[in-house]
Amino acid sequence: MSRLLYQLSYTASPVVTRARVTSPQSPNTESNRRPSPYHGDALPTELLGRAPVEDTQSSTPATSAGRAGYLRPASARVRHHIAHLPDALRVSRRVPGVGQDVGVTSTTDDAAVRAEVLRRLHSGPEPLVLPNAWDPPSARVVARAGFGAVATSSAAVGEVLGYADHEQTPPAEMLDAVARVAAAVDVPVTADLEAGYGLEAADLARRVLATGAVGLNLEDTDHAAGALADPEQHAGYLARVKEAAREEGVDLVLNARVDVFLHAQGDPADVLDEALARARAYVEAGADCVYPILLTDEDVLSAFVTQARAMGAPVNALLTRGSPSLTQLAGLGVRRVSLGPGLWRSALAYSGALAEALAAGDSSAFTG
Numbered sequence: 001m002s003r004l005l006y007q008l009s010y011t012a013s014p015v016v017t018r019a020r021v022t023s024p025q026s027p028n029t030e031s032n033r034r035p036s037p038y039h040g041d042a043l044p045t046e047l048l049g050r051a052p053v054e055d056t057q058s059s060t061p062a063t064s065a066g067r068a069g070y071l072r073p074a075s076a077r078v079r080h081h082i083a084h085l086p087d088a089l090r091v092s093r094r095v096p097g098v099g100q101d102v103g104v105t106s107t108t109d110d111a112a113v114r115a116e117v118l119r120r121l122h123s124g125p126e127p128l129v130l131p132n133a134w135d136p137p138s139a140r141v142v143a144r145a146g147f148g149a150v151a152t153s154s155a156a157v158g159e160v161l162g163y164a165d166h167e168q169t170p171p172a173e174m175l176d177a178v179a180r181v182a183a184a185v186d187v188p189v190t191a192d193l194e195a196g197y198g199l200e201a202a203d204l205a206r207r208v209l210a211t212g213a214v215g216l217n218l219e220d221t222d223h224a225a226g227a228l229a230d231p232e233q234h235a236g237y238l239a240r241v242k243e244a245a246r247e248e249g250v251d252l253v254l255n256a257r258v259d260v261f262l263h264a265q266g267d268p269a270d271v272l273d274e275a276l277a278r279a280r281a282y283v284e285a286g287a288d289c290v291y292p293i294l295l296t297d298e299d300v301l302s303a304f305v306t307q308a309r310a311m312g313a314p315v316n317a318l319l320t321r322g323s324p325s326l327t328q329l330a331g332l333g334v335r336r337v338s339l340g341p342g343l344w345r346s347a348l349a350y351s352g353a354l355a356e357a358l359a360a361g362d363s364s365a366f367t368g
Contacts (some may be wrong), residue, residue: 028047111250118188118253119288121148121316127329128336129319131343132192134160135177136184138343143185150185151217152178154192156344167223171197175207182212190215190253193225201240209248216241217291219257220278228263231278235285242286255316256287257337261295268300276307283313289336291316296323298332305333 001310028229120129132153133139139150155165157177163169166252174193182189191213195202208216218238222229237257245252261268290313293300301324305315314335319326320342329337 003167016115017171017212059064063097073204080302109213111209114188115250115253118149118169118190118215119251121188122253122289122335127326127334129326129335130338132156132339132341134341134344136180139181139184139189142343143187147187148187149190149215150181151190151215151338152181152192152213153219153339153341153344154194156341157192159341159344166221167194167197168199171199171207175211178208178213179211188215188253189213190255192217195219195221195229195240196237202244205241205244205252207250209245209250214250215255216252217255217257219259219293220282221259221262228259231281234278235281236288238282239285253289254287255289255291256282256285257291257293257316258282259293266296268295272300272303275304276354279304279308280311283308283311287313289314289316290335291318293318294320296320298324298328301334302332309333 009096018331022314090303122201128149129147130140130149131145131147132151134144134153134156142150154169156170157174158165161169161173161177174197178189178191189212191208191211193204193208196218218241220229220231220234221227228272238254242252242254256279258275258278260278264271275292275295279292284288290308292301292304292315295304295317301317308315313332316336316338317323317329317334319329319337319339323329324332326337357365
């Protein structure tokens with residue numbers, strides 16, 4: 001990206017105001033009118049300036065199922081994880097995004113393989129970094145840059161579709177957006193679906209798998225109440241989602257977002273025990289990863305990571321303004337790093353700057 005985007009990366013992104021759109025599944029409560037935890041985020045500078053990976057494939061759709069072209073071969077990390085899958089998960093045909101035939105008869109379909117690859121990416125030598133996408137072009141940008149998986153951002157997707165954050169997007173529209181992203185890339189896709197949009201667990205699991213995604217991010221905020229959900233009830237919901245996906249033949253990679261630090265006021269150390277209790281309940285329910293969003297204090301995050309590791313769970317952190325750097329997060333033991341709508345907000349800020357320059361008569365960005 002340009003030097004201008006680099007300069008804009010830590011400035012406040014423009015805020016687009018619009019009428020709130022209410023869906024039947026998510027009433028427009030006071031909680032839905034509070035600012036998003038991602039408000040104003042832009043792409044951290046350490047992820048800018050990455051040299052793009054040259055596209056080595058044609059624009060022809062990659063498979064008969066219609067996956068979009070303009071794809072690069074999967075990273076060495078993805079190929080490594082595929083090569084070391086258990087025999088029961090290896091396939092005798094080409095696995096999307098892997099670019100190789102692993103040569104063993106499959107007892108499952110490609111979705112199960114992609115889910116296992118996504119799970120393994122949480123235990124690689126470096127954290128799994130997810131610059132969240134919002135549509136097919138942004139997903140292809142992320143995949144071409146060499147990232148081993150693509151995550152969606154519910155906040156960015158909702159804004160693009162014309163809805164506010166906090167479950168204001170109708171679930172059918174959000175799931176359709178996820179399906180378009182999954183069809184655009186040949187790396188595993190994980191979907192941010194907020195708190196599930198009021199869908200029954202089995203219905204949610206089936207509909208997620210139908211999109212082509214093999215991972216799912218679920219948060220423990222009750223948006224109708226504007227408060228944290230009951231942890232026991234939420235853990236039960238997570239367990240039912242996992243079980244329903246397994247009944248479909250796929251061990252969906254479940255990232256359980258812990259919103260304690262999002263709702264807390266004051267010292268994050270004061271609510272660490274509550275966050276860990278929720279994390280433990282979610283891991284016991286089957287969560288593959290836990291995500292204490294907006295926990296940016298290094299000491300508290302380090303303590304959370306240590307305890308989560310004892311539970312057998314990798315930790316997801318949000319890379320945002322005020323958070324530790326990517327290098328620092330890796331040093332703390334964080335295994336997965338998300339950007340939320342940071343990439344989208346940076347693109348929006350860049351577009352805004354171009355528009356302002358053009359309005360002032362400067363067309364050099366388009367003609368130079």
